[in-house]
Amino acid sequence: MAYTTIKKPSDYFNTKLYTGNGGTQAVTGVGFQPDFTWIKRRDGGTASHQLFDAVRGVTKRIFSNTTDAENTSATTLTAFGTDGFTVGSNTGVNPNGNGVVAWNWLANGAGSANTDGATASTVSVNTTAGFSIVKYTGAGSTTYGHGLGTTPHMIIIKKLNSSDDWFVYHHTLLTPSATQKQFILLNSTSAFASNGSATTFTSVSNSTFGVGTDDKISESGDSFIAYCFAEKQGYSKFGSYVGNGNADGTFVYTGFKPAFVIAKSSTSVTEWHMADTARRPNNPNDVYLAASSSAAESTSNGVDFLSNGIKINTSQGGWNQSGATFIYMAFAEEPLVGDNPATAR
Secondary structure (H helix, E strand, O other), X not given: OOOOOOXXXXXXXXXXXXXXXXXXXXXXOOOOOOOEEEEEEOOOOOOOOEEEEOOOOOOEEEOOOOOOOOEEOOOOEEEEEOOEEEEOOOOOOOOOOOEEEEEEEOOEOEOEEEOOOOOOEEEEEEOOOOEEEEEEEOOOOEEEEOOOOOOOOEEEXXXXXXXXXXXXXXXXXXXXXXXXXXXXXXXXXXXOEEOOOOOOEEEEOOOEEEEOOOHHHHOOXXXXXXXXXXXXXXXXEEEEEEOOOOOOOOEEEOOEEEEEEEEEEOOOOOOOEEEEOOOXXXXXXXXXXXXXXXXXXXXXXXXXXXXXXXXXXXXXXXHHOOOOEEEEEEEEEEEOOOOOOOOOO
16 A cells, blocks of 8 residues: 655644743744644634735735735744744734644745746645745736645635635536535635636646636735645545434545544535544544634634544534535644654544
8 A cells, every 4th residue: 555755744744832921032843944834813802804824924924714805914823943932922823821822834944946837836845745825916817836736626816916705626526517616715604615717716727727817816916825735645635524413423434543624514604623643632522713814713613633534423513414514624743654643532
């Protein structure tokens, strides 16, 4: 059986928990210098998710739960370090006495020019882990290089210089004819929408992705950031499942012990549920945040993270609405096979 060359998934993705001090804090223990860091205050009140990356540069934040444009704040994430990052006094990333979670991915620094597409892009890519950060300028209907060398399974795009929805392409979202791609919004609880006139997402290949004329992802002259993910066996999985609405829910095979999962119903109104083994190391994994909400961490009936996948053990609609199709992204704590095989939890 083939498996990924990634023997230690935490070298490429890692979740870090810390307690804010309200001042300046160097957060270490990530295990690498992150290129994409997604931070959420866990308790003590509401706070937007704040996302930072090395291509846009430190202090520049976007918010997964809003349509807001990128803004710069000198008191947020101020540096990427060799084993983590430094935060300032902003209460969303460093609240005094409150818990914070940061999900971190490794790409390849500030990026370089990519001319694979009809329009140039700036790309920071880690082909081993199947992750790239792409910054581009809108030029109407065109293509942009993503650098992965394989076809992405999920792409998350945000316009930076003005307010607009987040766009999410997931490879399982197809119209019934399977000829047009559908999309879903990260900042919303809504179900998917179709790009019926091919004005949104038009193509995806092992070198490029194509956009139409929809202002959300291609408005001429505007700036955009795209986070691109390709599936790597034993490390990442981007799939779907159907809910059955009862406590004995679906088993979702990933081929590894998950460390982090985001799931959302693509066919009904639900939040984007986020669970990880840092915040809840033991089953049931019943602590979640919502990527589409500023709300503090909540506890509900949850899921089990097993050595080879996810067992849905709740009738709660955010994970298991009856008849609803859910899309998900998952990253490994340990591979199922290889030199460092997963064990049951």
